[in-house]
Amino acid sequence: MNMETERKEAGSVTGIYQELEHWNVNTGDKTIHAKRMPGFFRTIKNYTQALYLLFFLVPYLRWNGKQAILFDITHNQFHFFNLTVLPQDIWMLSLLLLLLAMVLFAVTSVASRVWCGYFCFQTAWTDWFTWIEDKIEGNPQARRKLDAAPWSAGKIWKKSLKHFIWMSISLLTGISFSIWFVDAYDYWNKLVHFQLPLVGWVTLATIFFGTYILAALLREQVCMWMCPYARIQGVMTDSQTILPVYDFRRGEPRGKLHRKAGEGGGAVQGDCIDCFQCVQVCPTGVDIRDGQQLGCITCGLCLDACDSIMDKVGKPRGLIRYASLNELEGKPARKMYQHPRTLVYIGIILIAFGGIVYGLTHLGSVVLKVIPERQPLYVYLSDGSIQNKYELKVLNKTDSDLRIGVTAEGGVRDQVIIGAEKPLLARHGRSTSFTLFVRAPGQNIKMEVTPIEFRIQSIDDPLIGAEYKTKFNGPAVDLGRRIISGMGNAK
Amino acid sequence: MSEKHEASGVSTTGHVWDDDLADLTNEPPKWWMLGLTASALFVVVYWLYYPSIPFATTNGFFKGIGGWTAIKEMEADVGEVEAVRGKFEARLKGMTPAAILADSELTEYVTRSGKVLFGDNCAACHGQNGIGTHDKEGLFAPILNDDDWLYGGKIEDIHASIEGGRQGMMMAHKDMLSAAEIDALANAVAKGQPTSTPLFAAKGCTACHGEDGKGNQAMGSANLVDKIWRFEVRNDKLNDAENMKRLVEGSKRTITYGVNSGDPQGRAAVMPSFKEAGKLSDTEIKKLAVYVYKFGGGQSDAPAAAAAPAAGAAK
Numbered sequence: 004m005n006m007e008t009e010r011k012e013a014g015s016v017t018g019i020y021q022e023l024e025h026w027n028v029n030t031g032d033k034t035i036h037a038k039r040m041p042g043f044f045r046t047i048k049n050y051t052q053a054l055y056l057l058f059f060l061v062p063y064l065r066w067n068g069k070q071a072i073l074f075d076i077t078h079n080q081f082h083f084f085n086l087t088v089l090p091q092d093i094w095m096l097s098l099l100l101l102l103l104a105m106v107l108f109a110v111t112s113v114a115s116r117v118w119c120g121y122f123c124f125q126t127a128w129t130d131w132f133t134w135i136e137d138k139i140e141g142n143p144q145a146r147r148k149l150d151a152a153p154w155s156a157g158k159i160w161k162k163s164l165k166h167f168i169w170m171s172i173s174l175l176t177g178i179s180f181s182i183w184f185v186d187a188y189d190y191w192n193k194l195v196h197f198q199l200p201l202v203g204w205v206t207l208a209t210i211f212f213g214t215y216i217l218a219a220l221l222r223e224q225v226c227m228w229m230c231p232y233a234r235i236q237g238v239m240t241d242s243q244t245i246l247p248v249y250d251f252r253r254g255e256p257r258g259k260l261h262r263k264a265g266e267g268g269g270a271v272q273g274d275c276i277d278c279f280q281c282v283q284v285c286p287t288g289v290d291i292r293d294g295q296q297l298g299c300i301t302c303g304l305c306l307d308a309c310d311s312i313m314d315k316v317g318k319p320r321g322l323i324r325y326a327s328l329n330e331l332e333g334k335p336a337r338k339m340y341q342h343p344r345t346l347v348y349i350g351i352i353l354i355a356f357g358g359i360v361y362g363l364t365h366l367g368s369v370v371l372k373v374i375p376e377r378q379p380l381y382v383y384l385s386d387g388s389i390q391n392k393y394e395l396k397v398l399n400k401t402d403s404d405l406r407i408g409v410t411a412e413g414g415v416r417d418q419v420i421i422g423a424e425k426p427l428l429a430r431h432g433r434s435t436s437f438t439l440f441v442r443a444p445g446q447n448i449k450m451e452v453t454p455i456e457f458r459i460q461s462i463d464d465p466l467i468g469a470e471y472k473t474k475f476n477g478p479a480v481d482l483g484r485r486i487i488s489g490m491g492n493a494k
Numbered sequence: 495m496s497e498k499h500e501a502s503g504v505s506t507t508g509h510v511w512d513d514d515l516a517d518l519t520n521e522p523p524k525w526w527m528l529g530l531t532a533s534a535l536f537v538v539v540y541w542l543y544y545p546s547i548p549f550a551t552t553n554g555f556f557k558g559i560g561g562w563t564a565i566k567e568m569e570a571d572v573g574e575v576e577a578v579r580g581k582f583e584a585r586l587k588g589m590t591p592a593a594i595l596a597d598s599e600l601t602e603y604v605t606r607s608g609k610v611l612f613g614d615n616c617a618a619c620h621g622q623n624g625i626g627t628h629d630k631e632g633l634f635a636p637i638l639n640d641d642d643w644l645y646g647g648k649i650e651d652i653h654a655s656i657e658g659g660r661q662g663m664m665m666a667h668k669d670m671l672s673a674a675e676i677d678a679l680a681n682a683v684a685k686g687q688p689t690s691t692p693l694f695a696a697k698g699c700t701a702c703h704g705e706d707g708k709g710n711q712a713m714g715s716a717n718l719v720d721k722i723w724r725f726e727v728r729n730d731k732l733n734d735a736e737n738m739k740r741l742v743e744g745s746k747r748t749i750t751y752g753v754n755s756g757d758p759q760g761r762a763a764v765m766p767s768f769k770e771a772g773k774l775s776d777t778e779i780k781k782l783a784v785y786v787y788k789f790g791g792g793q794s795d796a797p798a799a800a801a802a803p804a805a806g807a808a809k
Contacts, residue, residue, distance in 0.1 A: 379625045382790065383728065385642040385720035392639075392790055438605070440790050478730040 027290070029298060031224040034150065035288040036143035037133065038280075042307025051121040052130060059175065062182040074184050080432065086363070087432070089400055091370060095362040102355040107232075109348035111239045113339070114325075115246035119233065120302035125225050128176070128218035129286065132169055139165045143283065169219040170211075177210035223287035227298055237297055242328040243342050247301050249275075249292040249323050250331060257292075260316055274322050280312050281305035281323055291323055369405065369429065370398040371469040373457050380476040383445075389477050390421075390442045397429040397437070397459060397469075405429045406462040414455035414475050415443035426462050441475060448477040579607065583777065591653045591783045592795075601784060608785030611778055615768065616786075624789045631761070632725040632744050639789035642722040646711040647793035653783035655765065656774075662714055662724075662763030664702070666752035671697060676749050677742075683749075684741035688718040724748075725761055 029035075039045075064071040066084050073082040081088040088095070110117050119126060140146045140161050152158055181203060182190050193199050199207070217225050226233050240246060254275035275292070282290045284305055289298040291305050309323040330336050339345065376392035384390050399405050406426035411418070422439040429435045441455070453475040461467035499506050499516055506516040521527075540546075542559055549556040557563060582603045586594060594600050613622065616638075621627045624638030641647065644662070645655050667676065675693055682691045688707035694700065699707075702715040709717035716724045726744035728737055751760040768774045774782070786792070 376623075378623045379639065382637070382640050383722060384640055385717070385722050387721040390640075390790060438788065478728075 027293075029223065029227055029288050031221070031227075033288075035223060035286070036146045037286045037288075037304075038143050038283045038308075039134070039137055040280075040284050040304070040308050040311065042304070042311065044303030044307050048121055048130070048302060048304075052127040054122070055124065055127055059179045062179065062187040070186055072183070073186070076184050078432070086366075087400060087402065088366070089398065089432075091398060092362060092366060095359050098355045098358045098362070102352055102359065105348050105352045105355065107236070108239060109345055109352060111236045112241070112244060112342065112345045112348060115240050115244050116233070116236045116299075116301040119226065119236065119300035123300075125217060125230065126286070126300060126302065128172075128214060129222045131172065132218050133222075133286070135168050135172075136165055139168075166219075170215055173211045173214035173219070174207075176214045177207040180210045181206050223298065226287060226300055233297065233300075240295070241344075242334075243337055245325045245327050245330075246295060247291060247299065247303055247306055247323060248295065248326050248328070248331055249281075250321070250326070251292070252331070252333075254292070254322050274313070274318050276312065276316060278312055280308040284308040295328075366400065367469060368399070368401045368467045369407070369459065369461070369469045370400070371457065371459050371471045372396040372398075373471045373473045375473055375476065381478070384442065387445045388442050389445050389448060390440050391475050393439045393441065393457070393473070395427075395437045395439055395457065395459070396434050397427070398434040399429040399431050401467070402431050404431050405464075405467065407459045408462055409439065410458045410460070411441065412456040412458060412470075413453070414441065415449075415453055415477075416447040418443035418447075418455075418475070443475065443477075445477075448475075451477060451479050453477065579603075582607075586777050586780060589780070591649045591780045591787075594780060594784050595649055595787065601788065604781045604784045605788050608781050611774075611782055612785055615774065616782065619765075624786065626727065628727070631747070633723075633727045635765075636724065637722075637727070638786050639791055640722055641791040641793070642717060642720055643711065643791070643793070644709075644714045644716060644724065647787075647791055648795060649783060649787050649792065651711070652786050652792070653780065656779050656782050656786075657767065657769045659767030659770070660714060660763075660765040662753040662761070664715075664748065664753035664755065664761075666750065666755040666757040666760055667697075668750045668757075671749070676746055679749055680742050680745035683718050683745040684723075684738060686719055686721060724763070 061072055062070065069082065071082070071084050073080075075082060079090050107118055136146065140149050149158060149161065178190070178194065185203070190199075190203070193203070194207075221229070254273045256271070256273050257275035257277045258272050260276040260278075281292065282288070282305075284307070285291070286302065286304065287298040287300055289296060291299065303325070306323050306325070310320040313320050313322055327336065372395070374394040374396070376394070380391070382390045382392075395409070397407065405428070407429050408426055409420060409423035411420055419442050420439055421442060422437065427435075427437050454472065455475045456470055456472045458470040459468055498504065499518055500514075502518060504518040504520055506518055510516045522530075544560060544562055545556065545558040547556070582600060585600065586604075589597075589600075594604060612624075616624075619627055619635035620638050621635075626637035627634045636644065643651065645651055645660055671679070671693075675697065678691050679688070679693055679697070679699070682688045682694065688694045688699065688703065689705075694703075694707065695705065702713060703709050703718055704715075707718040708720075709715045723741060723744065725748055726741050729740070732740070747759075748761055751757045753761040753763050768779055768782075769776075
């Protein structure tokens with residue numbers, strides 16, 4: 004190894020250390036105090052985040068005297084207005100999750116991290132919390148000053164008020180989360196009387212501390228270092244995806260705005276006046292001019308800030324704007340349908356949606372399962388007939404008890420069903436089981452296993468019914484049958 | 495130690511290699527130290543709360559300040575189950591078996607919870623789910639899920655059988671009948687047509703089995719005209735003739751040596767009294783009666799309910 008290579012290798016190691024000094028990694032050592040500015044994207048963000056009012060309010064909605072939307076975990080039921088979904092139909096939930104994931108992917112591939120910037124609860128709660136901070140402690144400069152100031156009565160008052168309101172919102176968040184799973188009014192009643200079950204307290208405490216720690220204390224650190232979706236979505240964008248970008252061709256070289264022409268020494272200057280407004284408004288402390296980066300949640304607040312400055316200095320808006328990297332680099336923009344990845348996502352979305360629609364329209368009111376007795380498979384009776392025992396499980400998804408009749412299709416000639424002479428009562432909202440016997444003359448049994456299909460039908464509403472295919476077991480064909488007939492007829 | 499690293503400005507351990515690689519003496523992050531401390535505290539609390547080290551104390555060993563033991567936890571769990579069963583059990587106590595049977599909820603409870611009781615006390619002879627057990631001489635204990643009953647299939651009869659036990663009896667006929675006569679009778683019984691031979695009436699079989707051969711449940715004599723035999727069961731793996739042979743041989747044996755006749759080769763057919771044995775409580779006997787009744791062979795007091803013909807059955 005000659006001296007030159009050695010020096011080169013040593014240099015590359017030193018280079019890492021030097022690079023380290025330029026790395027701007029947000030490790031949360033400094034609180035980010037972002038400036039709040041009005042603007043187009045700010046307004047959109049306010050509206051999208053307001054959707055979370057539904058999270059707080061919907062559980063109080065009543066429908067037919069019951070909570071309209073209730074994920075009733077204690078009773079294993081999901082109520083959605085008139086619809087009741089039992090655990091048996093929960094496969095639709097996996098399709099729903101697939102659908103949501105694909106919507107996230109598709110939107111991200113088209114318009115980058117829209118979820119992060121406008122819809123994510125972490126973004127929303129943090130935004131509200133910092134708004135409260137802004138109202139109590141003042142603008143970012145005032146906040147930094149207050150943070151640095153020694154403790155005084157005024158500071159203690161402001162800080163405690165802020166934390167009190169944050170905690171109140173966190174508590175309300177915990178309560179609102181809980182009442183999606185239990186009756187809202189009943190929950191409040193138990194809560195104010197301190198009679199919640201242990202699991203209720205644990206849930207409340209988890210969401211309370213979760214909200215307070217994540218939204219009030221950790222804030223953008225969650226997006227940077229905890230959230231997997233930030234990273235997953237980060238790799239879903241490509242050169243066709245539109246995202247908030249700084250038009251470096253137009254902006255560079257950046258520099259302070261000069262009042263008089265020529266004052267800048269005659270050098271060609273870009274549109275960026277290096278005012279740092281885009282950095283100051285950023286809730287995650289990113290400098291968008293460094294290019295796309297992990298910390299950017301694509302909330303568009305820097306677009307608002309930059310546009311307002313461009314207006315002031317009399318230059319066209321859009322120095323920072325939603326654009327694809329292709330567009331930015333002057334490459335021809337491709338059409339949406341030329342983006343196969345998005346089309347694949349949309350395809351999966353349609354399949355999942357189709358599955359859910361099929362599931363919801365084919366829920367059925369009752370489900371029948373029949374379990375034939377295995378020990379013994381069949382019983383010889385005194386008159387030479389063969390009896391099979393079945394357990395019928397009738398899942399009644401309607402909200403009233405049903406009287407049902409049982410018939411059988413197929414099976415053995417002259418068979419009789421014993422145990423369903425009177426209508427059976429299938430309780431609502433759960434599975435009721437009944438034991439039935441099917442008795443068939445031995446000489447009529449032609450096969451060791453005869454297919455039989457049980458059918459149930461509501462006595463009161465013939466439209467409600469279900470069927471189940473199962474088997475009637477008998478002795479082996481050529482042996483058993485002859486034995487029974489050969490034993491003679493007792494008269 | 496005091497050396498500062500030039501790029502980061504942090505102290506190093508003093509060890510430098512490859513020109514400029516060094517170990518920085520950064521402190522672990524605060525959250526990590528907090529986690530470590532909290533884990534250590536947790537260990538101490540856990541160690542004190544649960545039984546950890548068997549220090550001898552005045553009453554046994556130190557069980558931790560929480561007083562937790564596996565037995566207590568198990569008892570609490572059992573208590574939970576008992577609480578659920580308790581309300582059913584309390585109702586069962588004052589009811590007759592027939593009344594239990596009339597209550598669909600209690601019947602459901604009994605059929606679900608009776609499995610263990612049956613498995614512990616009955617299945618040894620009658621088989622799991624009452625399918626009967628066999629020894630080399632044939633069927634050892636009767637099948638309970640068919641509709642043929644030696645002592646009656648009404649709920650009261652079944653209850654009486656379990657409570658008081660049963661003892662079959664049939665004298666040995668080896669000294670009274672010739673081999674040919676026994677052979678003729680056995681063949682008739684195996685065919686299910688005992689009255690087809692005049693010997694049946696002539697040799698006094700009718701005294702116990704009735705003139706029509708249908709037996710007498712009051713004394714537990716078997717019905718000889720149906721297709722169920724007490725000491726033999728059809729083997730579906732054998733063919734017609736082989737089965738018939740087994741039935742004939744079995745019947746011969748029963749007629750020759752009797753049942754509980756004192757003859758060493760006689761059939762044994764004894765069911766103990768579960769009340770006398772003191773092993774089962776009254777409620778448990780009632781539960782078992784209902785459980786057995788629900789195997790499928792139980793007979794109601796009322797004339798057999800008209801069975802609904804299966805609609806659409808192949809004609």
